[in-house]
Amino acid sequence: MMKKSFQERFKLDDEVMKISRICLVVFFSFIGFGIFAPTSELGLYDPKWIRVLHALLTLGFFFATYFSDWVRKHIQTIMLFFFYTMSAHSLALLYWNSLYIGYLVGMILVLSCIGVSFVDRRSLVSYLGTVTSAGILIGLYTKEPQVDLPLYLSAIITPTLVSYLTLNIRLSSVEKLRISESKLKGFQDRMLNELEQANETQSNLVTSQWPKTKGIRIHSFFRSFGQVGGDAISYLEREDGKLALFFADVSGHGIASAMVSAMAVLAFKIHANAPEPSTCLKSIHTDLQGLVPNNHISACVLFVDTVTKEIHYSIAGHPPLIRIEKDLDPTFMEGKGTLIVSYLKLNLKDFIITPNAGDRILIYSDGILEVFDEAGEIYGDEHLLTSIKNHSDKKGEEFLNALYEDSMSFSAKRISDDMSMLLLEIL
Numbered sequence: 001m002m003k004k005s006f007q008e009r010f011k012l013d014d015e016v017m018k019i020s021r022i023c024l025v026v027f028f029s030f031i032g033f034g035i036f037a038p039t040s041e042l043g044l045y046d047p048k049w050i051r052v053l054h055a056l057l058t059l060g061f062f063f064a065t066y067f068s069d070w071v072r073k074h075i076q077t078i079m080l081f082f083f084y085t086m087s088a089h090s091l092a093l094l095y096w097n098s099l100y101i102g103y104l105v106g107m108i109l110v111l112s113c114i115g116v117s118f119v120d121r122r123s124l125v126s127y128l129g130t131v132t133s134a135g136i137l138i139g140l141y142t143k144e145p146q147v148d149l150p151l152y153l154s155a156i157i158t159p160t161l162v163s164y165l166t167l168n169i170r171l172s173s174v175e176k177l178r179i180s181e182s183k184l185k186g187f188q189d190r191m192l193n194e195l196e197q198a199n200e201t202q203s204n205l206v207t208s209q210w211p212k213t214k215g216i217r218i219h220s221f222f223r224s225f226g227q228v229g230g231d232a233i234s235y236l237e238r239e240d241g242k243l244a245l246f247f248a249d250v251s252g253h254g255i256a257s258a259m260v261s262a263m264a265v266l267a268f269k270i271h272a273n274a275p276e277p278s279t280c281l282k283s284i285h286t287d288l289q290g291l292v293p294n295n296h297i298s299a300c301v302l303f304v305d306t307v308t309k310e311i312h313y314s315i316a317g318h319p320p321l322i323r324i325e326k327d328l329d330p331t332f333m334e335g336k337g338t339l340i341v342s343y344l345k346l347n348l349k350d351f352i353i354t355p356n357a358g359d360r361i362l363i364y365s366d367g368i369l370e371v372f373d374e375a376g377e378i379y380g381d382e383h384l385l386t387s388i389k390n391h392s393d394k395k396g397e398e399f400l401n402a403l404y405e406d407s408m409s410f411s412a413k414r415i416s417d418d419m420s421m422l423l424l425e426i427l
Contacts, residue, residue, distance in 0.1 A: 115163025230257030367417035
């Protein structure tokens with residue numbers, strides 16, 4: 001049978017086990033000292049073999065709590081057995097020895113311990129009722145008691161009441177914990193559901209299915225730092241026939257960043273028909289600046305003519321685009337600009353490039369660059385360019401996966417940001 005998880009029900013196994021072990025140690029110590037007590041000199045009837053057997057059983061079960069799953073599973077039943085046997089032993093000795101004070105102390109000890117050892121009210125009430133009644137009867141029928149009867153009865157009844165009150169207080173605390181745990185589980189379930197929805201939204205923000213054109217093939221790659229991230233890759237087929245591409249990296253992580261990414265993609269789709277890429281970025285900035293107080297966005301927008309292969313682009317605080325020409329080393333493309341949705345004064349420009357057939361354009365987030373090895377060295381531009389050269393024979397998604405694996409190998413798979421890439425292959 002499969003065990004229920006902690007989230008399915010509140011459990012006190014660890015607490016009960018610790019208290020049970022403490023009680024077993026207390027019982028063993030009390031019985032052990034009794035073995036060496038001068039009972040004969042005091043004129044007490046106390047068979048030594050009973051104490052030795054009881055002490056060995058107690059010690060044996062104490063060690064068994066560390067090694068036996070069966071003992072741990074049935075610890076409450078076992079402890080109830082020990083409480084009954086300890087009580088029966090103490091009550092018999094009280095009767096045989098005319099309420100001798102030493103055995104009364106043992107009875108008080110047992111009655112006091114049980115209140116902190118159980119979470120089952122029915123077992124405790126049954127035990128207290130049985131043992132207390134037996135103790136009172138023994139006190140009433142003992143001849144020549146060594147303790148005044150009122151003192152004896154109060155010594156029996158008082159720890160009984162204390163144990164019952166202690167259990168009620170503990171059960172009240174347990175119930176409050178159960179309620180708190182239930183509320184926490186409900187909150188966790190809601191958060192997991194919201195994260196799943198956010199993750200689904202995030203997946204929709206990073207386009208993986210691209211329109212097929214005769215002149216260009218487009219491939220994208222995305223790995224989130226957490227369950228949801230702040231990167232976005234999207235496109236829109238413009239009214240003039242060109243293809244508008246949007247690549248954005250929102251600062252921060254989690255649901256808040258994913259929400260800003262969604263807003264940025266919506267704003268891009270509204271303004272993707274702007275006359276220039278910089279105009280589109282400025283419009284996104286204007287739309288979001290008043291709505292997003294705590295995040296900024298690095299982004300780039302490209303207008304791609306799939307017939308002439310001419311690309312108009314503008315960069316807003318994003319890492320430079322990389323042009324990969326056939327049989328040549330990869331180079332950074334011209335273009336810089338300020339972040340959008342920030343307090344910086346906008347400074348955005350437009351650039352034009354007409355790549356040749358066989359060229360590739362790589363756009364990437366800074367998460368690819370900003371990983372560190374064990375010595376603290378950053379991956380950076382040089383390692384990325386080297387990786388591009390080493391895998392220049394690969395195409396499409398295979399090429400992007402190879403770049404990602406190189407970055408991961410460098411950092412021993414320790415990442416601190418979302419990692420996304422967009423590749424344009426000119427046919």
